[in-house]
Amino acid sequence: MTEHDGVVEPIRGYSLQDRIEAVEEFAALVDQIVHIGDLDWSKHEFDFRLLAVNVSLRRQVESIQAATILARQNLGHLAVAFVRASLEDVLYLGFFASLTREESQELFSTLGSWDGLRSLLAQRSYVGDEVMQALWFSPEFLDAAEARRAETREKLLDLQKKYRWAGREVPSAAWIAKKSGKQELYNYLHSATSRSLHFSAGEILRRGWGDPANKVVTNSGHFREHLAAFALDQLWRLHVEFWEMATPFMEDAGISGDESITFEDTQPLLNRLIGLGKVPLVHAGEWNRRPPHSQTSSSR
Structure with missing residues (x-):
């Protein structure tokens, strides 16, 4: 992909600084409420x-705070990794909220x-029983865990038949998204944000910017700002979506708030965030697209 000064920008008319300040205010408001x-x-x-509500809400708030800190240190592009976790909070809670308490409890405990068990026994396989014993895990305890893993796997396969989920022992995220009514959001964000976490040929190629006649850089300031703005924009939006689904569970989940703050108090900030505009996942510059009036030509 090629880059020319000023071409790769988050949203025309607003700087990254504007977005950082607005999201910082949002984080402070959430912390107050x-x-x-x-x-x-x-x-x-x-x-x-x-x-799940308590853990996910805490992680989301801390992710928003961390994203603004990273953005101020010119590392905001790394916050795209937080978007994947916030998205899955929305997808999975939406799914579990659609179940009866008994159904949710059975599935949640089995998946948990x-x-x-997989983590425990993967550690045993990697470090060996001698090290595990030094960590207070006796061979007898681990052997029992092996038996429990086999039993749990069989139970999950029975649940798979009951719910008809895509996947084997655990349901796929795509299936969860469909059941929670968030398939379009999943299609837009899930695989794209996973590329910020895993090795991805596509992500590596999109991070290389330059001119065919010169050099390729992997730290394009314009594109890093775009990714930072995208993360900041998505994190507050996903938090609002999560809040809407989590509301019925809040009180019993150990969540309390300042009831003196009304919607009228929060509306100006929400309007400011909305007014900054949505930041697209894919920037036209990645495909060497230019505004119609641009006279600059380039090749990918």
Whole structure:
């Protein structure tokens, strides 16, 4: 891809600084409105969705704060990784909220056991029993965990037949998105944001900017600003979407707030954020597109 000064920019008319300041104000407002406290053990044990809301909300708030800090250090492009996690909060909570408490509890606990057992036994395989014993995991405990993993896998396969999800032991994110009514959002953001986390030929190619007659750079200031603006824009929007779905669980999830702050108090800031415009995932410069009036020609 080629780059010319001033071509790659987030949203015409607004600087990255404008967006950082607005999102910082949003983070401060959320911190003022929302208090993420501890959960009552019996309520948490009765419905694991409450823990999911508490953990996810805390992670989202901290991700927004971290994104603004990174952006101020010229590292805001790295915050695209936070978008993937916030998106999945929206998708998965939407799915679990659509289930009855009993259905959610069975599926949540089984998936949780599967994740935990796989991590534990992967560590055993990697470091060996001698090291595991030094970490207080006896061979007997680990052997029992092996048996539990097999049992959990069979239970997940039974649940797969019940729900008919795509995938084997665990449902695919695409299936979760469809069930939560967020398929378009998933199609737009999920695979694209995963490329910021994993090795991706496509992401590597989109990070290389320059001129065919000269050199390629991988730290284009314009494109880094675009990615930073994209992350900041998506994080606050996904947080609002998550909030809407999580509201029925908030009180029992250990979430409290300042009830003296009204929608009228928050509306000016939300209008300011909306007024900054949506930042597109794919920049036209990645495909060597120029405004119709541009006289500059280039080749990819």
